[in-house]
Amino acid sequence: MATQHSRSAARLMMAPAVILLLGWMLVPLTMTLYFSFKKYLPMRGGDLGWVGFENYIRFVTSSSFWPSVVTTLTIVGGVLLITVVLGIFLAILLNQPMWGQGIVRILVIAPFFVMPTVSALVWKNMFMDPNYGLLSYLWEFFGAQPVEWLSKASMTSIITIVSWQWLPFATLILLTAIQSLDSEQLEAAEMDGASAPKRFAYITLPHLGRAITVVILIQTIFLLSIFAEIFVTTGGAFGTKTLSYLIFQRVLESQNVGLGSAGGVYAIILANIVAIFLMRIVGKNLDA
Amino acid sequence: MKRTYGALLGACATVAFASAAYAETITIATVNNGDMIRMQGLTDDFTAKTGHEVEWVTLEENVLRQRVTTDISTKGGAFDIMTIGMYETPIWGANGWLVPLDDLSEEYDVDDILPAMAGGLSHDGTLYAAPFYGESSMIMYRTDLMEKAGLEMPEAPTWSFIREAAAAMTDRENDINGICLRGKAGWGEGGAFITAMSNSFGARWFDMDWNAQFDTQPWKDTLEFYVGMMNESGPAGYATNGFNENLSLFQQGKCGMWIDATVAASFVTNPNDSTVADSVGFALAPDTGLGKRSNWLWAWALAIPAGSQKEDAAKQFIEWATSKDYIELVAENEGWANVPPGARTSLYENPNYMEVPFAQMTLDSILSADPNNSTVEESPYVGVQFAAIPEFAGIATEVSQEFSAVYAGQQSIDEALEKAQAITNDAMEAAGYR
Amino acid sequence: MARAVTTNRKIINTAVAWGIGLLVFFPILWTILTSFKTEAQAIADPPIFLGFDWTLENYAVVMERSDYGKYLWNSIVIAGGSTILGIIIAVPAAWSMAFVPSKKTKDILLWMLSTKMLPAVGVLYPIYLLFIKMGILDSKIGLVIVLMLINLPIIVWMLYTYFKEIPGEILEAARMDGASLKEEVIYILTPMAIPGIASTLLLNVILAWNEAFWTLNLTAAKAAPLTAFIASYSSPEGLFYAKLSAASTMAIAPILILGWFSQKQLVSGLTFGAVK
Numbered sequence: 001m002a003t004q005h006s007r008s009a010a011r012l013m014m015a016p017a018v019i020l021l022l023g024w025m026l027v028p029l030t031m032t033l034y035f036s037f038k039k040y041l042p043m044r045g046g047d048l049g050w051v052g053f054e055n056y057i058r059f060v061t062s063s064s065f066w067p068s069v070v071t072t073l074t075i076v077g078g079v080l081l082i083t084v085v086l087g088i089f090l091a092i093l094l095n096q097p098m099w100g101q102g103i104v105r106i107l108v109i110a111p112f113f114v115m116p117t118v119s120a121l122v123w124k125n126m127f128m129d130p131n132y133g134l135l136s137y138l139w140e141f142f143g144a145q146p147v148e149w150l151s152k153a154s155m156t157s158i159i160t161i162v163s164w165q166w167l168p169f170a171t172l173i174l175l176t177a178i179q180s181l182d183s184e185q186l187e188a189a190e191m192d193g194a195s196a197p198k199r200f201a202y203i204t205l206p207h208l209g210r211a212i213t214v215v216i217l218i219q220t221i222f223l224l225s226i227f228a229e230i231f232v233t234t235g236g237a238f239g240t241k242t243l244s245y246l247i248f249q250r251v252l253e254s255q256n257v258g259l260g261s262a263g264g265v266y267a268i269i270l271a272n273i274v275a276i277f278l279m280r281i282v283g284k285n286l287d288a
Numbered sequence: 289m290k291r292t293y294g295a296l297l298g299a300c301a302t303v304a305f306a307s308a309a310y311a312e313t314i315t316i317a318t319v320n321n322g323d324m325i326r327m328q329g330l331t332d333d334f335t336a337k338t339g340h341e342v343e344w345v346t347l348e349e350n351v352l353r354q355r356v357t358t359d360i361s362t363k364g365g366a367f368d369i370m371t372i373g374m375y376e377t378p379i380w381g382a383n384g385w386l387v388p389l390d391d392l393s394e395e396y397d398v399d400d401i402l403p404a405m406a407g408g409l410s411h412d413g414t415l416y417a418a419p420f421y422g423e424s425s426m427i428m429y430r431t432d433l434m435e436k437a438g439l440e441m442p443e444a445p446t447w448s449f450i451r452e453a454a455a456a457m458t459d460r461e462n463d464i465n466g467i468c469l470r471g472k473a474g475w476g477e478g479g480a481f482i483t484a485m486s487n488s489f490g491a492r493w494f495d496m497d498w499n500a501q502f503d504t505q506p507w508k509d510t511l512e513f514y515v516g517m518m519n520e521s522g523p524a525g526y527a528t529n530g531f532n533e534n535l536s537l538f539q540q541g542k543c544g545m546w547i548d549a550t551v552a553a554s555f556v557t558n559p560n561d562s563t564v565a566d567s568v569g570f571a572l573a574p575d576t577g578l579g580k581r582s583n584w585l586w587a588w589a590l591a592i593p594a595g596s597q598k599e600d601a602a603k604q605f606i607e608w609a610t611s612k613d614y615i616e617l618v619a620e621n622e623g624w625a626n627v628p629p630g631a632r633t634s635l636y637e638n639p640n641y642m643e644v645p646f647a648q649m650t651l652d653s654i655l656s657a658d659p660n661n662s663t664v665e666e667s668p669y670v671g672v673q674f675a676a677i678p679e680f681a682g683i684a685t686e687v688s689q690e691f692s693a694v695y696a697g698q699q700s701i702d703e704a705l706e707k708a709q710a711i712t713n714d715a716m717e718a719a720g721y722r
Numbered sequence: 723m724a725r726a727v728t729t730n731r732k733i734i735n736t737a738v739a740w741g742i743g744l745l746v747f748f749p750i751l752w753t754i755l756t757s758f759k760t761e762a763q764a765i766a767d768p769p770i771f772l773g774f775d776w777t778l779e780n781y782a783v784v785m786e787r788s789d790y791g792k793y794l795w796n797s798i799v800i801a802g803g804s805t806i807l808g809i810i811i812a813v814p815a816a817w818s819m820a821f822v823p824s825k826k827t828k829d830i831l832l833w834m835l836s837t838k839m840l841p842a843v844g845v846l847y848p849i850y851l852l853f854i855k856m857g858i859l860d861s862k863i864g865l866v867i868v869l870m871l872i873n874l875p876i877i878v879w880m881l882y883t884y885f886k887e888i889p890g891e892i893l894e895a896a897r898m899d900g901a902s903l904k905e906e907v908i909y910i911l912t913p914m915a916i917p918g919i920a921s922t923l924l925l926n927v928i929l930a931w932n933e934a935f936w937t938l939n940l941t942a943a944k945a946a947p948l949t950a951f952i953a954s955y956s957s958p959e960g961l962f963y964a965k966l967s968a969a970s971t972m973a974i975a976p977i978l979i980l981g982w983f984s985q986k987q988l989v990s991g992l993t994f995g996a997v998k
Contacts, residue, residue, distance in 0.1 A: 006822055006903070007822055007824075009818070009822075009903050010817075010818030010821075010822035011818070013814030013815060013817060013818040014814070014815045014818045014819065014830070016811050016814070016815070017811050017812055017814075017815035017834075017874060017878055018815070018830065018834075020811065020871060020874065021834055021837050021871065021874060021875065024837060024871040025837045025840065027848070027852070028840060028845035028848050028849060029840070031845070031847075031848035032844055032845055032848065035847070035848070042847075090742065093735065093738060093739050093742070094739060096731070096732075096735040096739075097728075097731075097732050097735065098732055098735040098736040098739050099732070099736045100736065100740065101739075102985075103743070104739045104740055104742075104743040105743075105985060105989065106982050106985055107743035107744060107746060107747040108742070108743050108746050108747070109981070109985060109988070109989075110746070110747050110750055110978065110981070110982075111746060111747075111749070111750065112928065112981070113928060113932075113974060113977045113978045113980075113981040114750065114932075114974050114978075115931070115932040115934060115948070115949060115952065115973060115974060116932060116934055117934045117949060117952050117953070117956070118952055118970045118973055118974055119749070121952070121956055121966060121970065122749055122752075122753050122966075122967075122970060123749065125963060125966065126749075126752060126753065126756065126963060126967075127749065127752075132765040132767075132963070134752065134769060137767070137768060137769055141768075164746070164749070167746065168746075172988065172989060175989060176989060217835070218876075221835060221838045221839060222838075224839055224841075225839070225841050225842060227842070227843065227935060228934045228935070232956065243841070244841040244842075244843055244844075245843075247841055247843050247844045248843040251843060251844065251846060251847065252843070252846070257847050260843075260844060261844060263844065264840075264841055264843075264844025264845065267840075267841040267844060268839065268840060268841070271836070271839035271840075271841075272836070272839070274839075275832075275836050275839060279832060
């Protein structure tokens with residue numbers, strides 16, 4: 001069906017998007033690479049000459065580097081796990097007959113509309129504050145010692161906040177997918193005496209495969225670069241410094257653009273490793 | 289042209305039109321502190337006097353720093369006036385990034401600015417930012433609880449007295465903590481407090497060759513004392529408490545003592561916000577007898593980025609906002625207790641103001657801090673709770689994060705000090721000091 | 723018998739779903755409630771749920787202190803503008819990927835997504851310098867461009883998955899009838915893809931509305947959207963929970979309402995090709 005003519009037309013139509021994104025990728029990337037080989041200190045007169053790989057070595061050998069990689073991956077992994085598992089549960093639940101389905105759906109997807117800054121502020125001040133937070137009242141009410149969430153359970157807290165924001169997205173996609181599941185197939189399986197866990201494992205879960213892949217892919221892209229949630233809540237303290245937060249500290253707080261740029265290159269490498277890893281799964285599951 | 293015309297019409301409708309011909313709109317970046325918000329509310333007075341309009345960019349402190357630093361170091365020109373502190377001003381001034389404020393008008397009376405403030409906002413004797421308000425730190429304490437504990441606060445207490453008093457005032461049953469102090473990570477939060485405190489224990493950030501000093505005994509003493517006292521008598525979760533958190537704790541009657549910025553005095557004595565307004569006493573920040581007290585020195589000041597197209601209008605605004613008349617204006621509208629403190633000598637000669645209970649102690653605290661000579665042993669840097677070098681903010685934020693992890697019980701003091709030493713030396717090496 | 727079981731199950735489903743729904747929604751509800759309290763009531767011990775003196779004072783304070791209308795308008799222009807511009811650029815690209823696929827299509831698609839992985843903080847200085855050079859610092863057009871670029875991969879991908887579901891025969895038939903490429907896209911493809919375009923539009927408006935790094939760092943007074951508005955209420959001196967709640971409610975209300983009204987679109991359209 002595709003003629004030579006339509007092929008070139010197709011290329012032409014793709015051109016604006018591709019060229020724009022190429023520019024958006026290449027210009028900052030080139031500049032980041034350029035800065036990463038420079039001693040570039042805005043507060044000390046800017047460009048102080050080429051330094052080879054010094055920034056790269058310094059960034060990796062800093063005691064904060066590996067912990068920040070681990071933190072980044074823990075947050076991404078933790079949030080993915082929670083949102084996917086709870087998302088599947090919610091999707092199945094919301095697909096059942098009930099009263100007020102529409103309203104429940106609205107309630108569940110609401111957090112997705114809240115800006116990250118606002119949700120971090122609300123959680124930090126009104127829920128996790130050790131003195132005035134609602135959670136500490138709740139703990140006290142049950143006679144427990146209130147938890148100092150953002151200092152002593154910092155990773156749990158951040159993963160909770162971010163999961164709360166992304167659960168609606170996962171639920172929405174999984175719900176759409178589950179709605180397309182043939183209910184007759186499930187009923188037939190039930191007739192044949194397949195137990196509920198079996199029906200889930202052999203029919204529902206495989207059907208959701210593509211949707212889960214999509215959720216993981218999209219969320220990973222967004223989660224790798226989360227920033228506002230950490231900036232607002234812990235400011236990178238208590239072991240919550242992600243790689244992008246470490247870069248922020250190098251570039252803006254320490255005013256060392258060269259060092260931060262080297263960090264940026266590492267972040268791109270990490271993102272690509274994760275991406276390749278993802279593509280492997282996606283490639284299998286998402287025959288685009 | 290169109291804008292001038294519009295402003296001209298507007299000005300005719302109100303009062304002045306002589307100056308309206310030059311009417312401009314200036315953009316000011318500022319921090320969302322109470323005094324600045326009050327200033328925004330009074331902008332109409334400035335517009336009426338000069339015809340210039342003002343657009344405000346009000347941001348939370350950390351966001352503000354990030355925003356103005358990016359803009360000034362790239363010469364972005366997004367702001368005509370920036371609100372900056374005593375840390376940034378000398379560094380930016382030295383880089384030639386700020387317009388020198390050496391031609392302010394006669395009636396502005398630049399010599400009236402408190403010498404400590406003018407000194408901290410200058411580089412090589414040239415003033416680069418005008419102080420909007422200045423502060424030191426001092427002890428604010430509950431007179432009723434102190435009495436109940438059977439103690440009397442000296443004018444200039446020692447740390448061991450404070451620790452003892454804190455323990456005596458603590459009443460966990462009734463949710464009263466003997467002492468509330470900053471523990472929150474960030475160089476301007478807990479970092480500022482612990483650095484100022486360490487001065488009184490004989491510690492310093494760097495020796496004369498810019499070597500980090502976290503491996504020395506005074507730092508260990510400081511942290512051990514702080515952590516010991518806070519665990520005995522501090523509030524739960526103090527590792528995340530900064531100025532705001534402690535302010536609301538104190539206002540809710542949950543603190544016996546609080547050592548923090550002198551500007552807090554007007555908040556804790558304001559009966560609208562504070563449940564303990566009528567029982568607050570003040571004292572100088574504590575020492576250990578080594579000759580340095582643990583109070584800091586800070587000013588929020590207004591500066592004009594070099595290259596601003598609206599330098600004249602910006603200067604007019606600075607003269608207005610940091611003038612004696614402005615202080616009068618606030619006093620008229622909000623009362624003397626709410627005027628921006630700590631910037632002008634004349635304020636502390638005003639009998640109306642000296643009736644305010646914390647006025648004298650604020651002045652005494654400011655006068656007892658010396659940025660040029662803040663440590664017991666000689667140090668190469670200027671600044672009390674910071675070192676005025678460009679790398680400090682980054683280093684001190686990371687170091688204070690290590691300290692906060694100690695406060696939260698996640699690592700030992702020795703571990704934190706070891707990491708602090710490594711972080712600091714590494715960063716100083718990267719910057720080419722060592 | 724069978725009916726009784728289903729009714730019972732329906733009751734249980736309803737109870738569990740409502741319980742979870744309210745739990746998930748609670749932080750937002752609490753924020754809205756707090757915005758109507760006085761500062762003292764906002765931190766009262768024990769917390770007050772409904773029995774407080776409802777007041778509009780916080781909203782009055784926020785309205786007096788900041789020009790909410792300006793921030794709101796900027797948010798609308800930036801989020802709306804970037805999404806529409808993005809869709810205009812993405813529709814042809816998605817079309818050609820869906821109907822004239824080549825071996826490289828999938829690679830291009832995944833490459834587009836990978837551009838989203840560049841950490842924003844790392845390139846703040848380069849982009850800031852670029853914006854100064856181009857004279858678009860603190861301008862709505864600058865932010866429209868940046869947010870469009872950030873979201874373009876998502877837009878292309880979403881549209882691509884919708885277009886793929888449209889049977890090729892219809893287009894072929896149109897071509898037989900002599901429709902040009904342009905006509906084909908405008909008169910046949912686009913109408914058929916309206917539901918897909920609508921949900922793409924919605925999702926990207928939400929993403930752009932909530933973007934808080936570039937919108938905060940590339941603006942000053944003129945183009946600042948609601949994310950900057952929030953930054954002036956986040957942690958001022960003294961008690962601020964009630965005022966923060968009022969400002970937060972004002973910042974999220976427009977998008978929350980939009981989301982709720984269009985949730986059907988969102989639910990049916992948000993597939994990313996996940997449904998066969």
